[in-house]
Amino acid sequence: MVKKTVSTEEKIIAAAKKVFILKGIDGARMQEIADEAGINKSLLHYYFRSKDKLFDRVFSDSFIPVVKTINLVFEKFQDIDSLVEGFVRHYITMLRENPYIPHFIIHELNRNPDRIVEQIQSSSVNLNRIMEIISKDVEGHKLRPFKPVHVLVNIVALCVFPFVARPIIQGFLLNDSETEFREFIEERTQHIISFVKSAIFINHP
Amino acid sequence: MVKKTVSTEEKIIAAAKKVFILKGIDGARMQEIADEAGINKSLLHYYFRSKDKLFDRVFSDSFIPVVKTINLVFEKFQDIDSLVEGFVRHYITMLRENPYIPHFIIHELNRNPDRIVEQIQSSSVNLNRIMEIISKDVEGHKLRPFKPVHVLVNIVALCVFPFVARPIIQGFLLNDSETEFREFIEERTQHIISFVKSAIFINHP
DNA sequence: GTCTATAACCGGATAGAC
DNA sequence: GTCTATCCGGTTATAGAC
Numbered sequence: 001m002v003k004k005t006v007s008t009e010e011k012i013i014a015a016a017k018k019v020f021i022l023k024g025i026d027g028a029r030m031q032e033i034a035d036e037a038g039i040n041k042s043l044l045h046y047y048f049r050s051k052d053k054l055f056d057r058v059f060s061d062s063f064i065p066v067v068k069t070i071n072l073v074f075e076k077f078q079d080i081d082s083l084v085e086g087f088v089r090h091y092i093t094m095l096r097e098n099p100y101i102p103h104f105i106i107h108e109l110n111r112n113p114d115r116i117v118e119q120i121q122s123s124s125v126n127l128n129r130i131m132e133i134i135s136k137d138v139e140g141h142k143l144r145p146f147k148p149v150h151v152l153v154n155i156v157a158l159c160v161f162p163f164v165a166r167p168i169i170q171g172f173l174l175n176d177s178e179t180e181f182r183e184f185i186e187e188r189t190q191h192i193i194s195f196v197k198s199a200i201f202i203n204h205p
Numbered sequence: 206m207v208k209k210t211v212s213t214e215e216k217i218i219a220a221a222k223k224v225f226i227l228k229g230i231d232g233a234r235m236q237e238i239a240d241e242a243g244i245n246k247s248l249l250h251y252y253f254r255s256k257d258k259l260f261d262r263v264f265s266d267s268f269i270p271v272v273k274t275i276n277l278v279f280e281k282f283q284d285i286d287s288l289v290e291g292f293v294r295h296y297i298t299m300l301r302e303n304p305y306i307p308h309f310i311i312h313e314l315n316r317n318p319d320r321i322v323e324q325i326q327s328s329s330v331n332l333n334r335i336m337e338i339i340s341k342d343v344e345g346h347k348l349r350p351f352k353p354v355h356v357l358v359n360i361v362a363l364c365v366f367p368f369v370a371r372p373i374i375q376g377f378l379l380n381d382s383e384t385e386f387r388e389f390i391e392e393r394t395q396h397i398i399s400f401v402k403s404a405i406f407i408n409h410p
Numbered sequence: 411g412t413c414t415a416t417a418a419c420c421g422g423a424t425a426g427a428c
Numbered sequence: 429g430t431c432t433a434t435c436c437g438g439t440t441a442t443a444g445a446c
Contacts, residue, residue, distance in 0.1 A: 008411080026231035027316065030440065040413055045441060047411095103315050109372045110308050111232065127378065144403060149378055149389065150396045157366035158359055164369060165362075167314045173332065173354055184354065191355045198349060199404035213429080235422060245431055250423060252429095 009047055011037040016044075017058045021100045024107055025055050059108060062101050069094040070125050080137050080200075083130060084155065085193050091159045092189045102160045127152065143200045151200060158192045214252055216242040221249075222263050226305045229312055230260050264313060267306050272328045274299040279334060285342050285405075288335060289360065290398050296364045297394045307365045332357065348405045356405060363397045 015037035019028045030051055034041040048054040069090050077086040095102065131148035138145050162169055162185065174180040198204050220242035224233045235256055239246040253259040274295050282291040300307065336353035343350050367374055367390065379385040403409050 024229060024231060024312075024316065026229060029438090041440090042414085042442080043412065049441095051440070103311070106308070106369055106373075107229075107312050109370075110305075111228065113372045113376070144399075146396065146400065147392065150393065150400070152378070153367060153374060154363055154400060157362045157370075160370075161362035161366050162358060164311055164315075165365075167318045168311075169358060171318070173357070187352065188355065191351065194349075195351065195355070195359060195404045199400045234420095246422090247424080247432085248430065254423095256422065 008037075008039060008043065011039065012044060012047055012054070013058065013061070016054050017061065020055060020058050021062075021104045025051070025111075028055075059104075062098075062104060065094050065098055066101065066105075067125055070127075074126070074129060078133075080133055080143065081197075083133065084196055084200075087155060088159060088192045088196070089189055091156075092185070092192075095159065095163050096185060099163050099166070102164050106164060141202060144202055146200060154199075155192075155196055158196070162188065213242075213244060213248065216244065217249060217252055217259070218263065218266070221259050222266070225260060225263050226267075226309045229309075229316070230256070231316075233260075264309075267303075267309055268328055270299050270303055271306065271310075272330055275330050275332075279331070283338075285338055285348065286402075288338065289401055289405075292360060293364060293397045293401070294394055296361075297390070297397075300364065300368050301390060304368050304371070307369050311369060346407060349407055351405065356401075359404075360397075360401055363400070367393065 012033070016028075016033045019033045019036055023029075023032075028051075030044055031041055033054075034044055044051075044054060048057065070087075073083070073086045073090050077083045131152060134143065134146075134148040134151055137143040138148075166181065169184070170176060170178070170181045174184060217238070221233075221238045224238045224241055228234075228237075233256075235249055236246055238259075239249055249256075249259060253262065275292075278288070278291045278295050282288045336357060339348065339351075339353040339356055342348045343353075371386065374389070375381060375383070375386045379389060
């Protein structure tokens with residue numbers, strides 16, 4: 001078993017990620033990040049100069065798993081059937097491992113859209129590919145005549161929304177029980193796949 | 206034409222709503238709210254004592270249109286067909302008029318779930334009704350055998366998500382064009398209705 | 411690189427005149 | 429009710445010793 005020495009910089013990033021995700025940039029305190037990392041507050045400035053710069057680093061890091069997941073799926077799967085299935089499976093898995101990422105990204109994106117546009121653009125995910133595949137299958141009367149953009153947004157919405165709205169869903173529909181929420185997410189992969197396929201395929205059992 | 210005199214209190218509420226929704230409670234500045242309302246900063250404290258109290262007022266006000274819409278739909282429609290249609294229509298209309306409400310609610314709910322649980326509980330929306338209707342229609346083989354909770358979450362997700370993730374959708378899929386986003390939302394009511402019905406009804410054209 | 415001490419600033423809240 | 433002036437606590441950021 002390899003015992004890795006975690007560098008101070010890594011400790012800071014990990015701690016900052018935790019605090020920023022939980023509190024947002026405005027709610028986060030440098031002191032809290034320092035405590036979480038088990039280091040001195042002024043070290044934060046030594047490594048990252050300012051709160052803003054530290055935040056930028058954490059924020060761009062957050063995109064990585066999302067982009068990775070999407071690209072992985074697009075490389076691996078080509079037809080609409082396995083694309084839907086692959087996308088939902090991998091995306092939900094990624095979200096289970098990073099449940100706070102969506103809210104974090106969405107929040108900071110609404111707060112400060114400009115700051116982030118480049119991040120998105122430079123992430124080089126090509127969503128047109130999937131829209132073309134949908135288009136073609138609509139023309140081939142394999143799929144119902146839905147507009148590809150909406151279908152794409154639907155799939156993402158069905159996956160992401162429960163993680164963004166977790167407190168409402170858990171508190172309001174699931175007896176405020178963490179266990180029930182976990183089960184809900186557990187079931188959900190298969191549910192979304194069935195739901196989407198029922199919706200889009202013209203001939204579906 | 207009636208010229209209403211807007212009371213200072215109303216001016217404050219309106220300004221606070223705008224700023225809190227845009228910046229969140231932590232990002233908002235009392236000075237900014239005062240400027241927005243065109244009044245002096247200390248008047249905010251005269252009327253509401255503290256930032257927290259002002260926020261609470263704004264936050265509970267934000268629930269009103271949401272709860273109203275849902276209750277309206279549930280009173281008016283009884284069968285699953287018109288419930289889906291009515292819900293999506295009214296909900297999207299309400300969201301178009303209050304596009305920032307979902308993000309606001311979700312954000313503060315993630316940030317501080319405790320503060321708000323009572324608000325939700327006291328809002329007295331009964332979502333069980335719709336779940337029972339779905340259950341019954343599943344048993345009657347009118348609907349595919351989906352779990353009602355998931356179907357309910359799906360419908361809300363499809364309506365709400367575009368408003369929460371607007372910067373991503375607009376910037377990434379719609380050429381960063383406000384006009385295209387408006388059109389997107391325009392089309393979306395009908396799209397969601399068709400999509401959901403295709404998904405849930407066993408016999409669908 | 412890491413710490414302590416402190417500067418510099420900001421923002422919510424209050425006092426008090428009008 | 430509304431304003432000006434001010435206080436005070438907290439937070440980011442820096443200086444400087446080790």
